[in-house]
Amino acid sequence: MFTPQNIEGSSKEKYVMLSKQLAALTEGETDHIAILSNASALLNQALDTINWCGFYLYKNDELLLGPFQGLPACVHITLGRGVCGTAASELKTYRVEDVHAFPGHIACDAASNSEIVVPIVINGELYGVLDIDSPIKNRFSEEDQEGIELFVETLQKFLV
Template structure:
């Protein structure tokens, strides 16, 4: 049985601990739905001041909601809309300090004020995105981005 431990140390050290917990949680499991569900729960409960953590999977045309923690979400997101669509289409992490200032932002949860979306790419194939929202403007910094990118990499590695 997996048991999460409290995070300690600097923010980079906390994310290193969280990535190690993610690796242990996903060890030996290749099912993307199971892994996305467990990672969503792990990150949602580990990070302060987040109100949504989850996955959108690319179905060949658009992003479709996968496992998540938080309020009900938008089900489908076109690649030309919102922060998730930008991360997927550009295949580059989007860190947004104020989602209301982001052109084309999709307000699935009106309480969200800042967001980080990490594209999930396996080889050349877009798998989807890992999306984390906060009710606080400017909640995410470069350390958060790097830490969440490392956790997303653990997810993608588990797919192989």
Template sequence: MYSSSELDGQSKPSFYAMLVQEAEALLTGEHDRVANAANFAALVWQHVPSINWCGFYFFDGQELVVGPFQGRPACVRIALRQGVCGIAAATLETQLVVDVHAVPGHIVCDATSRSELVVPLRYDDGRLLGVWDVDAPVPGRFDAEDRQGMEKLLGVFLASLRY
């Protein structure tokens, strides 16, 4: 049975290292994508400070479709190359955005979001699985340490899946 530990008051690298351990404890042994995505989103929501939305968009072969998330209701479908999520999906590159209002074509799902970190997710063969999206209500909330930490954390999620 999973039980959460306290992660507050640490440096970002230490925080994310502990969060990786929490994710491993939570996801190990379960291989269902929806179950693990739901628990992963809840784990991040519980522990990562100063965010107002986090969740998955999965690629259905044509566009991104919202998956498990935490926060306000979300945009349901996002076209490739549209908005920060669509750009991350199309380029397969992590997008770290200091101020979403400065991004041409930004899709406003929650008007209170100001900064965003979107990590593309790939199958082992390189094909697009989807994206992980985290929003914050303040500009500049995310930095290179958050990017690196989230990418490592998502490695745990991807390793838990069987496809």
């Protein structure tokens, strides 16, 4: 049975270890919902000062709520709308210091003040996004972005 380890060291080292833990946790698993469920739980356990962490999956030309940790969330998000929809439509990571200043922000949880969204691309096609919210403004640094993008790169290998 897999047991997540305590992560010590620099931010970069923490994300490298987190990605290794994800790989160990998902090795041999083929069910995408199981993989995404454990990935969101792993992130939720490892990251401090976050209040929502999960996935929106691209289905029927929109983003549909997938496995997550946190309060109930918006179920459907139109491409190009809010941080998630914008990141998905542009296939680009969005790190937002203050979500209330983001045009068209979708407020699923009023406590959220900052957000990072990383697109998940499989075989050149949009699969979905990883969305992480925090009640702290400017919670996500450039190092966090690099680490979370590394986590998504690792995850993508198991979603093929």
